[in-house]
Amino acid sequence: MYKYSEFDEFFVRRRVEEFRDQVRRRLDGSLTEDEFKPLRLKNGLYLQLHAYMLRVAIPYGTFDSRQMRQLADIADKWDKGYGHFTTRQNIQFNWPKLADVPAILDALADVDMHAIQTSGNCIRNVTADHFAGAAADEIADPRPTAELLRQWSTDHPEFQYLPRKFKIAVSGSSRDRAVTKAHDIGLRSIRDAGGSPGYEVLIGGGLGRTPMIGAVVREFLPESELLAYVESILRVYNLHGRRDNKYKARLKILVHETGIEKLSREIEAEFAERKKWFAGVDPELIEALKSAFKPPEFNLSRTGAFERRLEKDSGFRAWADTNLFEHRCSAYSIATVSLKPIGGTPGDASANQMRALADIAERLGHDEIRASHEQNIILPHIRKDDLPEAYDVLAASGLQTANFGLVSDIIACPGMDYCALATARSIPIAQEISRRFAALGIEREIGSMKIKISGCINACGHHHVGHIGILGLERAGVENYQITLGGDATETAALGDRAGRGFSADELIPALERLVEAYLRLRDSCRETFLEAYRRLGPEPFRAALYPETGKLAA
Amino acid sequence: MVKKFTAKVITTNRLLEGDAVYLTRDGIWSPEFGDAELFTDPAGASLALETANRQTLLHVGAYFADAETDPSGRPSPTHYRERLRSMGPSNYCHGKQAERANV
Numbered sequence: 001m002y003k004y005s006e007f008d009e010f011f012v013r014r015r016v017e018e019f020r021d022q023v024r025r026r027l028d029g030s031l032t033e034d035e036f037k038p039l040r041l042k043n044g045l046y047l048q049l050h051a052y053m054l055r056v057a058i059p060y061g062t063f064d065s066r067q068m069r070q071l072a073d074i075a076d077k078w079d080k081g082y083g084h085f086t087t088r089q090n091i092q093f094n095w096p097k098l099a100d101v102p103a104i105l106d107a108l109a110d111v112d113m114h115a116i117q118t119s120g121n122c123i124r125n126v127t128a129d130h131f132a133g134a135a136a137d138e139i140a141d142p143r144p145t146a147e148l149l150r151q152w153s154t155d156h157p158e159f160q161y162l163p164r165k166f167k168i169a170v171s172g173s174s175r176d177r178a179v180t181k182a183h184d185i186g187l188r189s190i191r192d193a194g195g196s197p198g199y200e201v202l203i204g205g206g207l208g209r210t211p212m213i214g215a216v217v218r219e220f221l222p223e224s225e226l227l228a229y230v231e232s233i234l235r236v237y238n239l240h241g242r243r244d245n246k247y248k249a250r251l252k253i254l255v256h257e258t259g260i261e262k263l264s265r266e267i268e269a270e271f272a273e274r275k276k277w278f279a280g281v282d283p284e285l286i287e288a289l290k291s292a293f294k295p296p297e298f299n300l301s302r303t304g305a306f307e308r309r310l311e312k313d314s315g316f317r318a319w320a321d322t323n324l325f326e327h328r329c330s331a332y333s334i335a336t337v338s339l340k341p342i343g344g345t346p347g348d349a350s351a352n353q354m355r356a357l358a359d360i361a362e363r364l365g366h367d368e369i370r371a372s373h374e375q376n377i378i379l380p381h382i383r384k385d386d387l388p389e390a391y392d393v394l395a396a397s398g399l400q401t402a403n404f405g406l407v408s409d410i411i412a413c414p415g416m417d418y419c420a421l422a423t424a425r426s427i428p429i430a431q432e433i434s435r436r437f438a439a440l441g442i443e444r445e446i447g448s449m450k451i452k453i454s455g456c457i458n459a460c461g462h463h464h465v466g467h468i469g470i471l472g473l474e475r476a477g478v479e480n481y482q483i484t485l486g487g488d489a490t491e492t493a494a495l496g497d498r499a500g501r502g503f504s505a506d507e508l509i510p511a512l513e514r515l516v517e518a519y520l521r522l523r524d525s526c527r528e529t530f531l532e533a534y535r536r537l538g539p540e541p542f543r544a545a546l547y548p549e550t551g552k553l554a555a
Numbered sequence: 556m557v558k559k560f561t562a563k564v565i566t567t568n569r570l571l572e573g574d575a576v577y578l579t580r581d582g583i584w585s586p587e588f589g590d591a592e593l594f595t596d597p598a599g600a601s602l603a604l605e606t607a608n609r610q611t612l613l614h615v616g617a618y619f620a621d622a623e624t625d626p627s628g629r630p631s632p633t634h635y636r637e638r639l640r641s642m643g644p645s646n647y648c649h650g651k652q653a654e655r656a657n658v
Binding site for chain 2: 027029032033050052080097099345427431477478479
């Protein structure tokens with residue numbers, strides 16, 4: 001893992017001191033609220049419905065046991081004993097007090113963490129494939145690239161006041177687990193014909209009010225030219241991105257209004273100039289970073305403990321069936337720890353659960369942990385024969401839910417239970433869906449299913465790319481939920497189609513039940529997933545299930 | 556046509572704690588919506604808001620929330636957002652509902 005250099009440490013500590021002084025000046029009246037608000041946002045501190053909320057970056061989702069334990073201690077000491085993992089590979093604390101925040105930031109700095117650039121119109125936390133460094137299908141570990149971008153983007157003087165926020169995601173595999181097509185910049189590791197490493201570069205993706213799938217702006221960018229090229233994209237965006245209307249200020253709108261060809265020419269022209277300044281800098285940096293993310297020394301021996309446990313324990317078997325993924329090393333597995341217990345809040349982990357995860361990572365997992373944008377925790381390197389022991393620790397902490405990728409593995413934004421921007425609640429909807437399908441006992445029969453819920457049009461819950469997307473809005477003074485169908489967050493990314501009129505909270509769960517029943521009836525075999533069936537059949541039979549009354553009218 | 560004035564309370568979030576509070580008849584801030592003064596005339600409401608917003612060290616900036624009188628004669632929020640804000644999150648017994656339970 002990357003460890004802070006002296007420079008990183010100095011920079012983060014200095015920012016904490018600066019913020020401590022800003023808080024002091026707000027409390028003694030030297031700063032007005034209008035003056036203070038942008039300063040606190042620069043440090044990840046929001047004011048939500050019931051309290052302040054501190055958003056802490058977990059760069060590219062990678063952290064270790066020491067950092068996880070510190071997050072647990074922060075949750076116990078200054079919050080309500082839990083943290084919320086988000087769809088941006090961040091963690092949020094929902095209840096800090098203003099006067100405590102400088103001390104929290106100090107505690108974060110003690111373990112090489114911070115809340116800088118987790119808000120505001122700047123380059124946000126760079127996200128990456130949550131199986132980074134572990135997946136069998138990986139072409140290149142995305143983390144050296146992501147760390148390079150973190151260092152480059154942190155406090156970059158030219159890009160502190162962009163037209164709007166800016167999100168970059170990096171994938172190192174042909175399978176896209178980082179939703180690269182829904183980011184301002186998506187980078188996908190590839191190799192050219194000669195075997196040299198580089199990236200396919202996509203720009204202008206994004207969800208929110210105007211969802212768009214990113215377009216390829218460069219089919220192959222050599223690794224050594226990354227910073228010069230990314231900086232050129234940012235420069236063109238910074239100059240030409242709209243500042244007259246915040247809803248039209250994201251890069252996706254510039255791509256849409258200018259056209260990808262014209263914009264690409266502008267970026268290339270800028271790049272031709274910038275490249276001169278960057279010559280010879282990147283390769284050294286990249287090599288140093290690559291060595292910081294060297295894979296651990298794997299223990300290749302097998303004892304058969306994994307198979308023996310599979311044989312005799314159906315609970316373990318169910319968990320292994322859904323929550324394990326193929327590791328680059330055959331003696332290992334990638335374990336997804338579900339933060340979606342039936343009826344629970346997606347993404348929440350108690351301080352004790354965080355400590356249990358830290359213990360497993362430290363003892364059995366080469367001290368590596370990942371936060372996933374799907375609001376789960378990944379233990380990327382668990383030796384197969386250690387999985388029974390890891391599972392027992394998880395089970396003792398209520399973390400053994402065997403539902404990764406199933407209907408109850410729901411992404412949900414905090415919604416109107418916490419967020420000041422929300423137009424409806426998300427969490428109770430997720431809880432109800434999870435309870436309902438668990439009660440029906442058909443989760444495994446349904447198979448792969450991505451339900452994603454957002455409590456407002458900003459789409460933090462990624463509803464546009466859910467197989468079933470749910471968007472909570474206000475309609476005539478009550479919460480109303482719109483359904484989209486057929487969205488996809490992977491390399492075959494697609495935006496869901498709006499099914500029709502929205503549902504009240506009471507109508508929603510029965511409607512989803514009809515939808516899923518229709519799928520089970522319509523699929524051509526138990527191997528055809530909901531998304532595949534939707535693609536084969538189109539929206540009509542699913543709409544008919546959601547809106548039986550219109551079907552009757554037509555008949 | 557002038558829109559009919561709907562009854563309002565004055566609310567904000569406290570600077571230190573960040574929790575929602577409501578302006579009472581005595582000019583202090585209560586954590587309970589039901590303790591708030593219900594304004595039924597626009598002029599009185601505006602004046603009270605202006606006064607409240609001079610207390611810049613106590614809160615982050617006050618605003619009006621639409622309210623009505625509940626059967627017990629106390630003001631209650633008309634919109635679900637303010638109702639949720641006056642209670643706390645629905646997934647845990649945290650925030651005001653927890654404070655009430657501890658009384």
